[in-house]
Amino acid sequence: MRRGIDLNQPSEARLYDLFLGGKNNFEVDRRLFQELVKLAPEAPQAARANRRWLAEAIGRMVTEGGITQFLDLGAGLPTARNTHEIALAANPDAIVVYVDNDLTAISHGQALLADDIHSFFAGADLTDPAVVLNHPAVTAALDLTKPVGLIFGLVLHMIQKPGQLLEEYLAALPSGSYLALTHPINPRDSSRYAEFATTLEEKVRDAFPEVRFRTRDEVAELLTGLDVVEPGLVDLTTWWPDGDQSVTPAGAAQLLLVALARKP
Template sequence: MDEGADGGREIAPDVDMQHPSDARVYDLLLGGKDNFEADRQLVHQVLTVAPELPEALQANRRWLAEVVERLLREAAVLQFLDLGSGLPTADNTHEIAARVSPKATVVYLDKDPTVIRHGQALLADDRRSFFAAGDLTDPAAVLADPIVTGALDLSCPVAVLQCLVLHHIRETKVARQIVDGYLEALPSGSYLAITHPCNPRDGSRQAEFATEVEEKLRVGFRGVTFRTPAEIASLFEGLELLEPGLVSLGEWWPSPAAELGGASRLILAGLARKP
């Protein structure tokens, strides 16, 4: 590893410090510290139009925890494939799962060098959780990865988690093909959990707000694409959408005490079962 110019840290040679990383930006918005100047500049720009975005991302983490616990308790699903997992944070998927069942198995997958390094180090001594280095846009390669096939029994139900990752796929048709690539290879009783930024593109104030956030993110990630509710719903086609359906994070918890700011309405969340 080489001595880095950012805070005196040692930086691995395959880590790109000149351009923002979606994993590092997400982690920074959650209060993480593994970031560089390019990440901080982008976050500053995004927060100028959506200062409550960190709150929405915390809600996204809360949603993921509730989904994992719900699947373990109500559906008896014991296998989880967390695609585009990002940097380790508080309450990681395997930690959530372990609180409910010691038999739960979690496989994380990411292609970001920083994420891979942190993930592999975190799970080095964990016998129920694993980290695979790979690109989620290639389902066949992911499902053939020796780490995935060694940890998961793909003849039994698997919960596929794709939380805030598919907006990096510009074409909805391609995003749908990626989702299908996983679900078609898995048996009945498998589940799909998705959170995805939404832009209704209907001329409303919410659409204007979503467009502002989208444009700021595209400064660092040119392929970022927020989708309409109908486009996001198409990702669940052929699956049984569970209650409360495809709704915003702000609607997932109906209690007034759990109301979230406007940024939470940017993110739609859905959980579905393969019949």
């Protein structure tokens, strides 16, 4: 049985929605948001750039990889340019299943998708792949014998053993499946960016004790055995070609690594 909403505890889903300009939040979320923005005023811009990157990754999975079904894990609250909207724009036959165990996300997600024949919401904990992959919403909507696009947008830093988790999901999917991930990093090299990352990490950890910003090498290990799509594992400021950057080459955006990879 899921616990009710705790108004004294911030929610990852509601906090991220705040960074994107959303309205579905409580005072406890707003307090943490304000504290983080004081430390990193450009963080909302970086969150929007992260969302833009996910949209591009979804589009590439459809157009370059032929992916027509997606599993968006830790999807959070509905927001601008949702996964199903992007996927359906690229292929009108696309199917999307959102997964989250946040009660606010579940209620809003299920209400939004109630009459949508291409999009579904599974109220489940992404850290239990067996439960997720056998959830009725997943088994009814997706054909797991065919390639799937897995999406982990800013969620793996909340997982203690993300490598093991990814292995379990990918092992259940066929060759040709894709993984799209974004992950905050901490260089841990005594640099200015490492100090900045540590400050943000410690502030977030007050509310979410399990959080861990990983080094670039640690994030790269998560892609072991996969074919990483160009331009590879890079930060948000260097993903787009010159002249098409949506973020300035400084601050929080440099602490967000992104990668799109294919299972061979």
